[in-house]
Amino acid sequence: MRRPLVMGNWKMNGSHAANAQWLEGFRIPEAAVVDVAIAAPAPYLAVLSERFQRAGIALAAQDVSDQLANGAFTGQCSGAMLKDVGCEYAIVGHSERREYQAESDALVAAKTKAALAAGVTPVVCVGETLTEREQEQTFAVVARQLAAVIEAVEDVSEIVVAYEPVWAIGTGKTATPEQAQAVHAAIREQLGSAGSRVSVLYGGSVKSANADELFKQPDIDGALVGGAALDSVEFSKICESAISHLA
Numbered sequence: 001m002r003r004p005l006v007m008g009n010w011k012m013n014g015s016h017a018a019n020a021q022w023l024e025g026f027r028i029p030e031a032a033v034v035d036v037a038i039a040a041p042a043p044y045l046a047v048l049s050e051r052f053q054r055a056g057i058a059l060a061a062q063d064v065s066d067q068l069a070n071g072a073f074t075g076q077c078s079g080a081m082l083k084d085v086g087c088e089y090a091i092v093g094h095s096e097r098r099e100y101q102a103e104s105d106a107l108v109a110a111k112t113k114a115a116l117a118a119g120v121t122p123v124v125c126v127g128e129t130l131t132e133r134e135q136e137q138t139f140a141v142v143a144r145q146l147a148a149v150i151e152a153v154e155d156v157s158e159i160v161v162a163y164e165p166v167w168a169i170g171t172g173k174t175a176t177p178e179q180a181q182a183v184h185a186a187i188r189e190q191l192g193s194a195g196s197r198v199s200v201l202y203g204g205s206v207k208s209a210n211a212d213e214l215f216k217q218p219d220i221d222g223a224l225v226g227g228a229a230l231d232s233v234e235f236s237k238i239c240e241s242a243i244s245h246l247a
């Protein structure tokens, strides 16, 4: 399932009005050979489901519960609920959740399993902080985060991985294409025989101006886009870049 994928992550942004306006400006060619998805805030998922389908956009959640069965888990959404409203994907282990909600590698692995059990493709985020990069811990940190997931799931070829260096998120600092490529190659190697079938996305200040260079790298299969995905014209350009380099 190593398909090129460009996913926008709206994070905690949007409103009924802003979402409708976003859709007005979004354009990708018919029958695009690159999967395009948007991870919208939970309250808008059900409303956007049909509209996204008409626009050729797959629906994604920004998180999923690690719990499989319904029950007393206030504030959480199960994989089955996400599937029920049309989600194809769920982001798991985003660095903002690892930091602000103190999500551990073990919890991220459990969420990955829960998404898979519900038939929702987990987009597992990994990435090092600036301090970790400066201490030359990048490869060790990413390997540790990924190992927890590899250990937990039965068939790792069913996941998508997103390498998002924390220092490049929302900062305007992108990893150079070479820096990103080196980590992506290590991720693919760690995935073993499944590696050739797993899409590995890059995330961190991706915009139309740097997308071409990133997508030219052999182990970059797409992008997880934050800020630039809030502008649908800009996001469409990133999708076009993916279509020309990854299709």
Ligand code: 13P
Binding pocket: 009, 094, 164, 168, 169, 170, 171, 172, 203, 204, 205, 206, 224, 225, 226, 227, 228
């Ligand atoms: P930015 O593109 O705003 O750096 O965010 C990246 C990100 O966190 C996507 O999940």
